[in-house]
Amino acid sequence: xxRRSVATFNVGSSSLxxxxxxxxxxGELGGCLLRGAVRDLAGTRRVDTSDPSKLxxxxxxxxxxxxxxxLIATLAKWLARQDEDVHLAGIGHRIVHGGTEFxxxxxxxxxxxxxxxxxxxxxxxxxxxxxxxVQAVDNALPEVRQTLSFDTAFxxxxxHIAELYALPRALSDEGILRFGFHGLSYTHIAESIGSVLxxxxxxxxxxxxxxxxxxxxxxxxxxxxxxMGLTALDGLPMATRCGDLDPGVVxxxxxxxxxxxxxxxxxxxxxxxxxxxxxxxxxxKTLLESAASEAQEAIDLYCYRIASQxxxxxxxxxxxxxxxxxxxxxxxxxxxxxxxISHLNWMGPALETKxxxxxxxxxxxxxxxxxxxxxxxxxxxIIARECASxx
Numbered sequence: 335x336x337r338r339s340v341a342t343f344n345v346g347s348s349s350l351x352x353x354x355x356x357x358x359x360x361g362e363l364g365g366c367l368l369r370g371a372v373r374d375l376a377g378t379r380r381v382d383t384s385d386p387s388k389l390x391x392x393x394x395x396x397x398x399x400x401x402x403x404x405l406i407a408t409l410a411k412w413l414a415r416q417d418e419d420v421h422l423a424g425i426g427h428r429i430v431h432g433g434t435e436f437x438x439x440x441x442x443x444x445x446x447x448x449x450x451x452x453x454x455x456x457x458x459x460x461x462x463x464x465x466x467x468v469q470a471v472d473n474a475l476p477e478v479r480q481t482l483s484f485d486t487a488f489x490x491x492x493x494h495i496a497e498l499y500a501l502p503r504a505l506s507d508e509g510i511l512r513f514g515f516h517g518l519s520y521t522h523i524a525e526s527i528g529s530v531l532x533x534x535x536x537x538x539x540x541x542x543x544x545x546x547x548x549x550x551x552x553x554x555x556x557x558x559x560x561x562m563g564l565t566a567l568d569g570l571p572m573a574t575r576c577g578d579l580d581p582g583v584v585x586x587x588x589x590x591x592x593x594x595x596x597x598x599x600x601x602x603x604x605x606x607x608x609x610x611x612x613x614x615x616x617x618x619k620t621l622l623e624s625a626a627s628e629a630q631e632a633i634d635l636y637c638y639r640i641a642s643q644x645x646x647x648x649x650x651x652x653x654x655x656x657x658x659x660x661x662x663x664x665x666x667x668x669x670x671x672x673x674x675i676s677h678l679n680w681m682g683p684a685l686e687t688k689x690x691x692x693x694x695x696x697x698x699x700x701x702x703x704x705x706x707x708x709x710x711x712x713x714x715x716i717i718a719r720e721c722a723s724x725x
Contacts, residue, residue, distance in 0.1 A: 336419050336420060336421045337356060337357075337419060337420045337421065338356070338357040338420070338421050338422075338423040339354050339355060339356050339357060339367060339420045339421065339422055339423065340354070340355055340357060340363075340422070340423060340424045340425065340426060340718050340721045340722050340725070341353065341354045341355075341410065341413045341414075341422060341424075341425045341426070341718075342354075342355075342425070342426045342427070342428070342714045342717040342718050342721065343406055343409070343410075343425065343426075343427050343428065343467055343471075344427075344428040344518075344713055344714055344717065345402060345406075345428065345460065345463045345464055345467060349371050349372065349373045349374070349375060349545075350371065350372045350375060350402065350405060350406070350409075351369070351370070351371045351713075351714060352369070352370050352371070352409050352413065352714075353366060353368065353369045353370070353714040353715075353718060354366070354367045354368045354369075354413055354416070354420075354422075355367060355714075355715070355718040355719075355722070356420070357423060357722050357725070361722065361723075361725070362722065363715070363718055363719040363722045366384075366714075366715070367416075367417070367420065368383065368384055368385055368388070368413070368416065369383065369384040369714065370382060370383035370384065370388075370392060371383075372396060372405065372409075375402070379396065381393050381396060388416070391412070392412065395408055395409070395412045396408060396409070401466075402463045402466060402467065403463070403466035403467055403469065403470040404470065406466075406467035406470050406471060407467075407470035407471055407473065407474040408474075410425060410470075410471045410474055410475055410478075411474055411475065414475060414478070422475075422478055423478070423479070423725055424478060424479045424480065424481060424721045424722070424724075424725045425471055425475075425478055425479075425480050425481070425721070426439070426480070426481045426482075426483055426717040426718055426720060426721030427464060427467060427468055427480065427481070427482055427483065427717070428464065428483055428485065428518060428713060428717055429450060429461070429464045429465075429482045429483065429484050429485070430457040430460040430461050430464060430484075430485045430486070430515060430566060431450070431453045431454075431456050431457040431460075431461055431484075431485070431486055431513065431515075432450070432453070432482075432484030432485070432486045432487055433449070433450075433453050433486070433509060433513070434490075434509055434511070435449060436450075436482070436484045436486070436487060437484075437487050437490045438484075438487055438720075439481055439482060439483045439484070439487075439720035439721070439723070439724055440481065440482050440724070441479065441480070441481055441482075441724055442468055442472070442479075442480040442481065442482060446482065447465060447468065447469075450464075450465060450482070451465060456564055456565045457565060457566055458599070458603070459566065459603055460566065468480055468482070479725060481720060481721040481724045481725075483518060483716065483717045483720045483721070484517065484518075485515045485516055485517045485518055486513045486514060486515060486517055487517055488514075488517030488518070488520050488521050488524075488557050489513060489514035489515075489517055489520075489550075489557040489560055491556040491557050491558070492512070492514070492557055492558055492559060492560070493558060496512065496558060496559045496650065497511040497512045497513075498511065498512070499511070499512065499563075499564075510564060511564060512560070512562075512563040512564060512568075513562070513563065513564060514548070514550070514557065514560035514561075514562045514563070515546070515548060515560075515562045515566050516542040516546070516548050516550070516562070516661075517557070518713040518716045518717060519542045519660055519661065519711050519713050520540055520542065520550050520552070520557065521716050522660075522709070522711065522712045522713060522715065522716050523538075523540045523542075523552075523658050523660055523709050524538070524540075524552055524555040524556075525555075526709050526712075527656065527658055527707065527709065530695050530696065530707050530709065531656065531696070531705060531707060534554075534555060535654075535655035535656035535705075536553065536554060536655055537551075537552070537553060537651040537652065537653060537654045537655045537656075538551075538552040538553075538555075538654065538655065538656050538657075538658060539551060539552075539644055539647055539648065539651075539654040539656070539657045539658070540552060540657075540658045540660065541640065541644070541657065541658065541659050541660070541661075541664055541674075542660050542661040542664065542711070543570075543640070543659065543660070543661040543662070543663040543664035543667075543670070544661035544662040544663055544664070544711075545572060545573040545574075545616070545662070546566060546572050546573075546575070547569070547570040547571070547572045547577075547640070547661065547663070548560060548561045548562045548569050548570060549561040549569070549570060549640065549643050549644060549647055550647070551647035551648075551650045551651045551654075552651075553651055558650055558651065559646075559647055559650035559651075560647075561643045561647070567602055567603060569643065570636075570639055570640055570643055571606075571607045571608060571611070571635060571636050571639050572607045572608070572616075573607050573608055573609060573616030573617065574603065574604045574605060574606060574607045574608070574609045574610070574616045575602065575603055575604075575606060575607045576602050576606035576607055576610070577607065577639065578639070579602070584598060584602075587601070608621060608632045608633075608636060611628070611631060611632040611635055612624075612626070612628045612629045612631070612632035613628055614626060614628060614629050614632075615629075618633065618636070618663050618667055618670055619667070621633050622667070622669055622670075633670070633673070634673075636670075637670060637673035637674045637677065638677065640674050641674050641677030641678055642677075644657075644674075644678060645678070645681075648681065653681070654681075654704060655704065656704060656705050656706070656707065657675075657678075657683050657704060657705075657706045657707070658706075658707050658708075658709050659671055659697070659706070659707070659708050659709070660708070660709045660710070660711045661711055662711075664708070665693065665708055665709075665710055665711065666693060668690045668691050668693065671685065671690055671697065671706075671708075672685055672690060675706060681704065682702070682703040682704035683698065683702065683704040683705075683706050684698055684699060684702050684704075684706070685697050685698055685706060686698055686699045693708060694708065695707060695708055695709075696708075
């Protein structure tokens with residue numbers, strides 16, 4: 335009997351990550367067979383893979399493919415033929431917004447897709463691409479079962495008071511609530527922190543910092559508050575997204591400046607954040623290397639706002655016992671971590687200079703009252719495990 339595997343697709347705001355994991359005879363998830371990514375989706379389309387011997391065929395497969403849905407279909411067929419002894423039994427997809435209905439993974443169905451399509455208005459930069467990929471795989475590999483894993487599901491444990499906006503109750507009853515995102519990453523952090531520290535902290539501040547960025551307050555491994563809200567536009571400043579913003583600014587742009595709604599949406603999603611403040615780039619590495627005062631100001635604002643939101647989440651938990659950094663920026667930018675923690679030193683966390691510079695797993699001194707750790711994001715393993723559990 336051939337071995338079985340599941341593949342995953344994770345479409346982010348700037349990259350498409352994919353992976354393949356073996357399914358053990360028991361049905362549980364086994365080891366990772368392959369990982370890869372197509373990065374800078376809107377630009378040069380760089381590819382990489384954990385198996386360098388496959389890089390040439392991967393590059394050849396994606397060359398000339400422009401649409402995200404076609405890219406996912408192409409990658410699905412490429413993954414399915416990587417090993418004739420491994421049968422691709424399922425494909426799991428990251429879906430950004432699951433609303434109030436989806437609190438865990440589900441098999442793909444017409445009913446589920448219809449409901450998720452209705453939620454696309456709240457995640458316009460992600461959800462349409464997520465769902466188009468599901469349909470593309472169904473067309474390319476109709477015999478392969480597909481599953482959906484939701485970024486919002488982890489936060490469904492938040493108390494109702496943390497979900498509410500101060501809006502008329504009828505709107506809240508209709509689902510205008512704070513949902514939060516990056517839940518697959520936070521699931522991995524919650525499951526991994528104990529092995530890093532030797533014990534699981536009761537009160538954990540988790541920071542997922544990448545092109546998209548958010549913060550989460552976890553109590554006993556469960557989300558009780560988070561920085562993002564109904565949409566992935568809320569909360570921390572991001573590469574090109576504004577984060578927290580006075581809603582009066584939006585009204586002013588539309589009513590007083592006469593900006594069309596689509597232009598305002600484009601401004602807030604793709605021209606704000608680090609890119610908007612600096613006028614140079616949304617990439618923290620580029621800004622840190624720049625001598626321009628605008629670049630410095632963008633980084634200062636970014637770190638200040640992350641620290642400020644961290645303080646707000648400390649209120650939800652009554653303080654915190656540990657801090658975890660994850661995501662591309664959180665994992666690989668020591669100076670960003672240092673600037674954030676410098677704002678929070680009075681609350682207990684501290685960094686050990688050499689450990690931070692080396693991107694070590696534990697970034698704080700041994701005697702720190704609030705340890706700080708670095709956890710490499712692995713949303714793909716969570717998606718794959720959820721996919722395998724439904725097969």
